Amino acid sequence: MSDIVIKAENLGKKYIIGHQDESSRYVALRDVLMQSARGLWHKTMDLVQGKPIISGDTMEEIWALEDINFEIQRGEAVGIIGRNGAGKSTLLKVLSRITEPSTGRLTIKGRVASLLEVGTGFHPELTGRENIFLNGAILGMRREEIRRKFDEIVAFAEVEKFLDTPVKRYSSGMYVRLAFSVAAHLEPEILVIDEVLSVGDAQFQKKCLGKMELVGREGRTVLFVSHNMSAIISLCQKGMLLEKGRLQTMGDMHKVVTRYLSSGTVLNGNFTRKEHGLGNKLEIQRINLENNGKTSTVYYNSQKLVVQITYTVSEQLAGAQLTVEVLTESQECLFSTTNLDGDYEKRELDPGNYVAECPIDLQMFRQGTYYIRVTSSIPCIEILDTIDDLLVFEVFDDSSPLLKLGQNRRGVVLPLIKWRHILSA
Amino acid sequence: MSTPEFQVEGAPTLPEEPVLVLEPGRADRNYWTDLWRYRELFLILAWRDISVRYKQTVIGVVWAVVRPLLTMVVFTVLFNRVAKLPSDGDAPYALMVFAAMLPWFLFSTSLSDASGSLINSASLISKVYFPRLIVPTAAIVAAFTEFLISFLILVALMFHFRFAPGWNILLLPGFTLLALLASLGPGLWITALNVKYRDFRYVIPFVVQLGLYVSPVGFSSSAIPNEWRFIYNLNPMVGVIDGFRWCILGGDSPLYAPGFALSLMVVTFFLWLGISRFRKMERRFADMI
Numbered sequence: 001m002s003d004i005v006i007k008a009e010n011l012g013k014k015y016i017i018g019h020q021d022e023s024s025r026y027v028a029l030r031d032v033l034m035q036s037a038r039g040l041w042h043k044t045m046d047l048v049q050g051k052p053i054i055s056g057d058t059m060e061e062i063w064a065l066e067d068i069n070f071e072i073q074r075g076e077a078v079g080i081i082g083r084n085g086a087g088k089s090t091l092l093k094v095l096s097r098i099t100e101p102s103t104g105r106l107t108i109k110g111r112v113a114s115l116l117e118v119g120t121g122f123h124p125e126l127t128g129r130e131n132i133f134l135n136g137a138i139l140g141m142r143r144e145e146i147r148r149k150f151d152e153i154v155a156f157a158e159v160e161k162f163l164d165t166p167v168k169r170y171s172s173g174m175y176v177r178l179a180f181s182v183a184a185h186l187e188p189e190i191l192v193i194d195e196v197l198s199v200g201d202a203q204f205q206k207k208c209l210g211k212m213e214l215v216g217r218e219g220r221t222v223l224f225v226s227h228n229m230s231a232i233i234s235l236c237q238k239g240m241l242l243e244k245g246r247l248q249t250m251g252d253m254h255k256v257v258t259r260y261l262s263s264g265t266v267l268n269g270n271f272t273r274k275e276h277g278l279g280n281k282l283e284i285q286r287i288n289l290e291n292n293g294k295t296s297t298v299y300y301n302s303q304k305l306v307v308q309i310t311y312t313v314s315e316q317l318a319g320a321q322l323t324v325e326v327l328t329e330s331q332e333c334l335f336s337t338t339n340l341d342g343d344y345e346k347r348e349l350d351p352g353n354y355v356a357e358c359p360i361d362l363q364m365f366r367q368g369t370y371y372i373r374v375t376s377s378i379p380c381i382e383i384l385d386t387i388d389d390l391l392v393f394e395v396f397d398d399s400s401p402l403l404k405l406g407q408n409r410r411g412v413v414l415p416l417i418k419w420r421h422i423l424s425a
Numbered sequence: 426m427s428t429p430e431f432q433v434e435g436a437p438t439l440p441e442e443p444v445l446v447l448e449p450g451r452a453d454r455n456y457w458t459d460l461w462r463y464r465e466l467f468l469i470l471a472w473r474d475i476s477v478r479y480k481q482t483v484i485g486v487v488w489a490v491v492r493p494l495l496t497m498v499v500f501t502v503l504f505n506r507v508a509k510l511p512s513d514g515d516a517p518y519a520l521m522v523f524a525a526m527l528p529w530f531l532f533s534t535s536l537s538d539a540s541g542s543l544i545n546s547a548s549l550i551s552k553v554y555f556p557r558l559i560v561p562t563a564a565i566v567a568a569f570t571e572f573l574i575s576f577l578i579l580v581a582l583m584f585h586f587r588f589a590p591g592w593n594i595l596l597l598p599g600f601t602l603l604a605l606l607a608s609l610g611p612g613l614w615i616t617a618l619n620v621k622y623r624d625f626r627y628v629i630p631f632v633v634q635l636g637l638y639v640s641p642v643g644f645s646s647s648a649i650p651n652e653w654r655f656i657y658n659l660n661p662m663v664g665v666i667d668g669f670r671w672c673i674l675g676g677d678s679p680l681y682a683p684g685f686a687l688s689l690m691v692v693t694f695f696l697w698l699g700i701s702r703f704r705k706m707e708r709r710f711a712d713m714i
Contacts, residue, residue: 015712047622093711097447097554100708106447112554120552123473125480130473137469138553 003074005190005221006095010104011068013090013245016059064090066245068104072238077222079236079253081260083388086242088225089194092116095223096192110189110221113140117194119179124168128159128178131167135182149185156207157181177204184211190221233257233330257330270295271374271389282320282349282376282384286310289372289393297393301365305393307358309374311385317349319378324358327371327390334370334412364413365395456704460556467559474538474567489574493526500526500643510644513670514677517586523579524673525642525666528604530575532662533633535568535605539612540629543620547714557707561616565605572601579673591675600668603692607661610695613703620706620714641666645678655684661695664688 065087072078080088093099094106096114121138122131132153136146146153154160157177159170167175213235226232232239232253239256241248249256271287288295288308299305307324325336339356340347371390377383443455479485497519504510505518512518539561543550546560583590619625640662641649649657657663664685670678 094447097445098551099711100449101447102449104448108445108447109443111443114553116552117548121546121549123477125477126473130476134469134473137466138549138555140555143465143469 004071005074005109006070006072006223007107008068008070008104009106011065011091011094011101011106012063012103013065013087013094013099014102015062015064017062063245065094065101068247070240070247070250072221072223074221075219076238077224077236079232079239079256080223080225080242081232081239081256082242082248085244087245088242089116090245091242092192092194092223092225108190111140112190112192113186113188114192115139115183115186115194116192118176118183122167122175122179125166127166128154128163128170131178132182135179136185139183139186140188141186145187153181153185156184156211173204180204180208184208187218188220190223192223194225271387271391280385281315281317282311282313284309284311284322284374284376284385284387285353287372287374287387287391289391299362299393299395301362301367301395301397303362305360305362307360307372307374307391309356309358310353311356311376312353313349313351315351317378317384319347319381320349320384321377321379322356322358323375323377324360325373325375326360327373328412329369329371331371332412362395364415366412366414367395367397369394456556460558463555463559466555467563470559470563471566474564475570478567478571486574489571490578493523493530493575494578497523497526504643508644510648512677513645513647513674516674516677517588520582520586520588521645521670521674521678522643523582524670525640527572527575527579528600528665528669529637529640529642529662531568531572531601531604532608532665533636534571535565536608536612536615537629537633538564538568539608540615540619541626543616543710544623544626544714550714551711557710558613558703561612561703562609565609565612568608569605583673588674590673593672593675597669597672600665600672603668603689604662604665606696607665607692610692610697610699613699614695617703617706617710620710636660636662645670646681647678654681655687658684658687659691661688661691664692 068091080091082088090099092114093116094101095108096112096116098114098116119135121135123134126134132150133143133146137143154163157174157180159174159178162170162174167178170178222235224232224235236253238251239253240250241256241260249259270289273283273285286309288310289297290306290308291299291303309322309324311322313320319340322339323336324338326334328334337358337360339358369392371392373390374387375383376385479488482488484491500522501519504522505512512521542561542564543557550557550560582588615625615629640660646654646657646663646667658681665688667678667680667685667688671680
C-alpha cells in the first residue's frame with residue numbers, strides 16, 4: 001500500500017551569511033570612519049533594494065539542505081540523525097512550515113504539529129492553567145480538545161498544586177514537565193519532534209518516551225530528531241542520515257545508526273586538530289588510543305587501553321580538567337573519568353604543551369564497539385574545549401572465563417566477580 | 426471542514442485531508458481560510474496580551490483611564506486657556522479634546538503594539554507555524570479593549586457636561602473600525618520591516634509622539650486655514666478624528682466631506698500596502714528574525 005504522507009523532491013534551503021574581512025580590521029580612526037561610512041552606504045542601499053542586512057565584507061551562500069529526496073508513509077516513525085550542522089533542524093523547520101524551502105518541492109498530506117522546543121509561547125506571568133491553554137493553542141490544539149484533556153495533562157505533569165501560580169514561580173523541573181505534558185498530548189496526523197527529550201529528569205524522560213511510543217502506535221506519522229541513539233532506536237523503525245545538508249542514507253533505523261556511528265567518527269583511533277587558533281585557552285591538539293605504545297583501535301580485554309591527550313595551554317589556568325567519556329555503541333555513557341579525580345587540589349597550569357595519559361582497564365568490557373569523547377573544562381565555570389569527533393575502539397574477549405557464559409547475560413559491563421561461600425552453621 | 430480536526434481515536438483516516446505543497450515563492454492559495462482556521466489561536470493570543478498587560482502593576486487597568494484623562498486636562502488648559510483656540514460650536518472644549526483623544530490613543534497604541542509585535546514573539550515565530558498575520562492583529566485587539574475602557578470616561582464626561590449625542594453616535598462603531606484599519610495598514614508594514622531592519626523600532630515612538638501634535642487632537646481641525654484643509658487630510662487620522670467628533674458632538678462639528686474621502690483613500694492605500702508587503706515577507710520571517 002503506498003500511502004505517502006510526506007514527499008520531498010529536490011528540497012534545498014540556502015542561507016546567506018557574512019564574513020568580516022581579515023584585512024579590514026582597521027586601527028586608525030580615519031579608517032574606522034571610512035569603514036563605517038561605507039557600511040552605512042551599503043546598508044542603506046540594501047534597505048532601498050529590500051535586501052536583508054548582512055554584516056561583513058564578504059558573503060557566502062550556505063546550503064543547509066541540498067537536493068533532499070524522500071518519501072514517508074503514513075504511520076511511520078522516522079528518526080533523523082546526523083552531526084551538528086548537518087541540517088536536521090533546518091529540515092524540520094521546512095517540514096513544519098516555519099521557513100520556506102529555497103528550491104524543490106515538499107508535499108504534505110495531513111496536519112503537522114511541530115515540537116521544536118518545549119514550552120514555546122509559555123508566558124511567565126500567566127498561571128499554569130492559563131499556559132496550558134495558551135501553549136496548546138500555539139501547538140495547534142482546539143480549545144475544546146484542551147479542555148477535554150486538561151486533567152490528563154495536569155496529572156501527567158504532576159503540578160496539580162501549582163495550577164494557579166504564575167509559571168515564573170515554578171522550578172525549572174516543574175516548568176519543563178508542564179511544557180512537555182502539553183506537547184505529549186498533541187494528536188496531529190504528523191508529529192515533528194526536535195531534540196526535546198534532553199530536558200527534564202531521567203524518570204520524566206522515560207515517561208515521555210513511553211507516551212511518544214504510544215503516539216506512534218496510534219497510526220500517526222512521527223519524525224524525530226535526536227542525538228540519543230538508544231531513544232531513537234526504540235522509537236523509530238526507519239532512519240534518515242543527514243550529512244552536510246545531504247541525505248546520505250535512508251532505511252532501517254539500526255543500519256542507519258550503525259552507518260552514522262562509523263562514518264561520522266574518526267575510525268583510526270586518533271584525532272589531530274586541523275584548525276588552530278580558535279582562541280581556546282586550552283586546546284586539545286591530539287588524541288591517541290594506544291595499545292602497548294602503538295595507536296590501535298582493536299583491544300583484547302586482557303589489555304590496557306591508554307588515552308593519550310596532547311594539549312596546549314595558552315594562558316595560566318586554575319582547576320582545568322580533562323574528561324574522558326567512554327560510550328557504548330548506542331552512545332550511552334558507560335562512565336567518565338577526569339584527570340583531577342582523587343586530586344582535588346586546584347592545579348595551576350602554566351602556558352605550554354602537555355601530554356596526559358589515561359589508562360583504562362578493559363577487563364569488565366563486553367565484546368563490542370565503544371567510543372571515546374574527550375572534553376576539557378573548568379568545572380562549573382567554563383567549557384574549554386570539546387572534540388566533536390568520537391574515537392572508536394573495539395574490544396574482543398580473549399581470556400575471560402565468561403566468554404561463552406556471558407553471551408546471554410544482561411548488563412552493559414561484564415565483570416568477573418569471585419564469590420565467597422561460607423558454610424553457615 | 427473549517428476547524429483543525431485532529432483524530433482522537435487514532436483509527437481511520439479523515440475523509441478529507443488538506444494537501445499542502447511547499448515551494449519557494451509559491452503563493453498560498455488557502456491563505457485566508459488558513460487564517461480562519463487559526464481563529465482560536467488569534468483569540469487566545471489577544472486574550473494573553475490583554476491579561477498580561479497590567480500584571481504586576483499596582484493600579485492595573487486604571488492606567489487605561491489615567492493616561493487619556495490627564496492628557497485631556499493638559500491639552501484643554503494648553504490649547505483652550507493658554508492658546509485661546511476655539512471649540513467646535515457650543516461643545517465643551519474638554520469634551521471636544523476627549524472625542525479626539527479616544528481615536529488617537531486607539532490608533533497610537535495599536536500602531537506601536539502591532540509594529541513591535543513580531544519581534545516580541547520572535548521565539549514563537551522561529552519555533553511554530555501559524556499564519557503570521559495573527560500576531561499583529563491580536564496586538565491590535567488588546568489595544569481595542571483599552572479603548573473600550575476609555576470610552577466609559579467619555580460617557581461619564583458627557584453626563585458631566587449634560588451633553589446629549591445625536592443620532593450620529595450610532596455611526597461611531599464604523600469610525601472605530603476605521604481607526605483600527607488606519608493603524609493596521611502601517612502597523613503590518615512596519616512590523617514586517619522591523620523583522621529585517623530594527624531601525625523601525627526607533628521610528629515608531631517618534632512618529633507617535635509627533636503625530637499627536639500633527640493631528641487635530643488638542644484643537645479642532647476647523648482651526649486649519651481653508652486652503653490647507655484638504656491637504657491636511659492626507660494625514661488619515663484627521664479624517665478619523667473628524668469622524669469621531671462628528672459622531673459625538675453632532676452638528677457642532679460638521680464633517681468635511683472631500684477631506685474625509687481623501688483620508689479614507691489614504692487608509693485604504695496603507696492597508697493594501699501593509700497587507701501586501703506583509704504577505705510578501707512573512708514566509709522568510711523565521712530566517713531573519
